[in-house]
Structure formats: C-alpha cells, structure tokens
Amino acid sequence: MTYxxxxxxxxxxxALKEAQKAYEADEVPVGAIVVSDQRIIxxxxxxxxxxxxxxxxxxxxxxxSASNYIGFKYLVDCALYVTLEPCLMCAAALKWAQLGRLxxxxxxxxxxxxxxxxxxxHPKTEIKFxxxxxxxxxxxxxxxxxxxx
Amino acid sequence: MTYxxxxxxxxxxxALKEAQKAYEADEVPVGAIVVSDQRIIxxxxxxxxxxxxxxxxxxxxxxxSASNYIGFKYLVDCALYVTLEPCLMCAAALKWAQLGRLxxxxxxxxxxxxxxxxxxxHPKTEIKFxxxxxxxxxxxxxxxxxxxx
Numbered sequence: 001m002t003y004x005x006x007x008x009x010x011x012x013x014x015a016l017k018e019a020q021k022a023y024e025a026d027e028v029p030v031g032a033i034v035v036s037d038q039r040i041i042x043x044x045x046x047x048x049x050x051x052x053x054x055x056x057x058x059x060x061x062x063x064x065s066a067s068n069y070i071g072f073k074y075l076v077d078c079a080l081y082v083t084l085e086p087c088l089m090c091a092a093a094l095k096w097a098q099l100g101r102l103x104x105x106x107x108x109x110x111x112x113x114x115x116x117x118x119x120x121x122h123p124k125t126e127i128k129f130x131x132x133x134x135x136x137x138x139x140x141x142x143x144x145x146x147x148x149x
Numbered sequence: 150m151t152y153x154x155x156x157x158x159x160x161x162x163x164a165l166k167e168a169q170k171a172y173e174a175d176e177v178p179v180g181a182i183v184v185s186d187q188r189i190i191x192x193x194x195x196x197x198x199x200x201x202x203x204x205x206x207x208x209x210x211x212x213x214s215a216s217n218y219i220g221f222k223y224l225v226d227c228a229l230y231v232t233l234e235p236c237l238m239c240a241a242a243l244k245w246a247q248l249g250r251l252x253x254x255x256x257x258x259x260x261x262x263x264x265x266x267x268x269x270x271h272p273k274t275e276i277k278f279x280x281x282x283x284x285x286x287x288x289x290x291x292x293x294x295x296x297x298x
Contacts, residue, residue: 049222051216053216054222063204092236116267
C-alpha cells in the first residue's frame with residue numbers, strides 16, 4: 001500500500017480550518033497544525049480570549065500538544081503549519097523545540113518574528129512562507145473589519 | 150489592621166523555594182512567583198522534563214496561573230519574581246501580558262532576553278535584577294555541576 005504525499009497547500013488548508021474555528025469563537029483567527037511523517041499529530045487555534053491567557057497562541061498550543069503526542073519535547077522531525085507568521089514568543093518556543101520545518105501563510109509586519117534583526121528560530125529549522133497567503137490574510141482582515149463595524 | 154510590606158528579597162526567596170522544588174525534581178532549577186497587591190497569586194517552577202514540553206518554563210506556568218487567578222489576561226498590576234533572567238520566549242510572553250514589574254535574580258548571558266539588542270519587554274514594565282543573585286546562581290551552578298559528575 002502506498003500513502004499519498006500531501007502538499008504544503010493541503011496542510012495549510014488544514015491550518016486554515018483551525019483558524020476558521022478561532023474566527024467563529026470570536027478569537028483572532030490564527031490556526032496551526034503539526035505534521036510528522038505526513039500525519040497531522042496536533043491541531044490548535046488561538047484561544048487567548050477563551051482562556052484569558054496571552055500565551056494561548058495557536059502555535060504554543062499545537063507545540064505542547066505535539067510534544068505530548070510524541071512523548072518527546074523536541075520536534076526535530078516535525079513541521080508546523082500556521083496561517084500567520086509566528087510572533088517572537090512563538091518563534092522562540094519553536095527554537096527551544098528545535099522544530100524541523102516551519103511553514104506559514106501570511107506575514108506579520110507588526111508582531112512577526114522577522115521584524116527584529118535577530119535569528120530567533122533554530123538554525124536548523126527550514127522555513128517556507130506565503131502558502132495560501134491570500135486566504136490566510138483575508139480571514140484576518142475580515143475579522144478586524146468586523147470588529148471596527 | 151495594617152498589612153506588612155514585603156521586600157523584593159522576601160518574594161525572591163519564595164521564588165527560590167520554587168526553584169528548589171525544580172532541583173529536587175531533577176529539572177533545571179528556576180522558580181517564579183507572581184505578586185499582586187503584596188499577595189502571591191501564582192507559584193511555579195520549571196517543568197520542561199516532567200511535562201516533556203519546552204514551553205513549560207517557570208515564568209510561562211506562573212503567567213498562565215496568575216491570569217487564571219485574576220480572570221484577566223493582562224498583568225499590568227502584577228510583579229513577576231523569577232530566579233533567572235527570562236529567555237526570549239518568556240520575555241515576549243511577559244510583553245503580551247503587559248506585566249507591571251519584573252524582578253529577576255541571576256542574569257543569563259547565554260539565553261537571557263538581554264542578549265539580543267531589541268526591547269523585548271513591554272515599555273511600561275519596570276525591571277529590577279540581581280536580587281538574591283548569589284543564591285539563585287549557586288542553585289543553578291550546583292545543578293549543572295551534579296550533571297557533569
């Protein structure tokens with residue numbers, strides 16, 4: 001039996017489904033999944049409002065969940081897909097986890113980790129971005145538009 | 150009735166008690182407490198090994214616990230006492246929380262937030278450090294010495 005090889009777009013779409021759940025829960029719509037060996041081992045969306053906890057970003061919850069799943073705190077063989085560029089807190093957490101691969105959709109020119117001139121991520125973490133960027137970005141814009149109404 | 154006003158040394162000693170618990174649990178010995186209106190509202194120590202989770206630093210657990218206690222995600226009127234200078238992840242989390250005051254014991258020239266030239270903490274967070282530095286530092290040195298034996 002052969003297994004299908006899923007694309008980055010496929011997995012980002014799964015992260016987008018999580019972001020959509022955040023949107024419906026009136027949270028800033030960011031979603032993340034962790035993939036190991038072509039399987040999704042963790043799913044999460046931003047829960048800062050529901051949990052009243054600034055650390056409850058999608059990436060942080062996904063990271064903790066993935067570590068629990070594999071029973072190991074390092075995620076060297078895992079990829080994290082997230083709809084928005086990680087902030088400094090999340091990027092630093094991904095460094096501690098020695099994440100193998102980071103894929104994000106929309107860039108965050110305000111709070112994204114790239115806004116500081118310092119290599120926040122682990123040097124071995126592969127990075128890819130811009131996957132389904134229009135969809136990831138539009139969901140966020142739509143959320144903030146609805147808030148200004 | 151008047152309440153006693155506790156000193157920074159008093160509260161750092163309470164954080165040290167948490168660090169000691171980490172030591173006894175074979176974790177890198179870092180402890181933290183959160184204080185609001187002269188009362189300790191959260192206590193935590195590093196649990197990265199026990200939980201198999203790189204995000205389980207003392208500060209992160211204390212922050213989440215304090216937010217749960219006050220029912221609000223911002224800690225503008227709180228002080229966090231931690232035995233070791235926060236790393237980038239924790240400092241960025243404290244920024245999100247708009248922490249009122251940060252007091253730490255030992256500096257961390259390897260992974261502390263001051264090692265990058267960027268104002269990681271919130272601009273309104275007051276900072277004090279070096280409180281019970283010898284005790285905070287010695288506990289860490291003792292831990293790493295025992296690991297090299």
